Amino acid sequence: MRVISGNHKGRQLKAVPGTSTRPTTDKVKEAVFQRIGPYFDGGSVLDLFAGSGSLGIEALSRGMESAIFVDKHPQAIHTIKHNLETLKLTGQAEVFRADAYRALKASAKRGLQFELILLDPPYSKFDYLKVIESILALNLIKKDGIIYCEHDPSEQLSMGDDRLQLLKQENYGGTIGISIYQMN
Template sequence: MRVVAGNYKGRQLKAVPGKSTRPTTDKVKEAVFQILGPFFDGGSVLDLFAGSGSLGIEALSRGMTKGIFVDKHPKAIHTIKENIKLLKLDDMVEIYRTDAFRALKATAKRELVFDLVLLDPPYGKMDYVKLINQLLEYNLINDNGIIYCEHEWNEDFSDIDSSLEMIKQDNFGGTIGITIYKKR
């Protein structure tokens, strides 16, 4: 697992030990960031279910200036901290060990908003529509902000809020799906 492009291109990242996480492959990561915008001119990223932090780190490498990483598993938090330290990103990053809904509530209390939200929870264990609606209810997405969802291909997004425009939905390898929304 490595950083695909940007300031930290080619740098190796540590993976979370064990089988509790499913890292996004470099191939998928590269394709996704070509869709999201190969490079960013500042902005903030929220990486929920961060695992190793690979997706959020990729966004920072490509020009985001602030990142918040959230995961509830101690091994994931330890790995994120190692990867952040390895790349010397400490001054750009906040890391929290908590569940996603608590993180959203705490973020809303701080009145933070994001340009990019990365959602890559364990497949089949999260209600994406509920999670995305919570993001919108708390006003955590900037206008034109992007929400990236990695999921099982058969995930149902039919009840998504109309303030979001689906800009891409694709299938990677038959079972992995990605859906990307932009806030109107």
């Protein structure tokens, strides 16, 4: 696993040990960032189920100013911190061990809004609609901001909210599905 492009292009990232996380492949990461970037002129990113932090780190490498990484697993938090330290990105990032809903409420309480929100949760029985509804209700995504969802390829996410426009929905290799939404 590596950073695909930007200031840290080619740098290796440590994966979370064990099988509790499923890293986004370099091929998928490249395709996704070509669609949502490919580069950014500042802004902030929320990597909500961060795992190793690879998606949020890619966004920082491609020009995002700041990132918040959230995961509830201690090994993931340790890995994110290691990857940020290795790339000297700790000054641009905050890392929290928390449940997703608690992290969303804490972000709203701080008055934060994001240009990019990355959702790559464990696939089984995850309620994407509930999380996205919380993001919208708490006003956490800026106008024209992007919400990226990685999901089981058999799942077709369908947002019933006209504030979000579907930009792309695709399956990669029968193992990963992605849906990308933009805030109107």
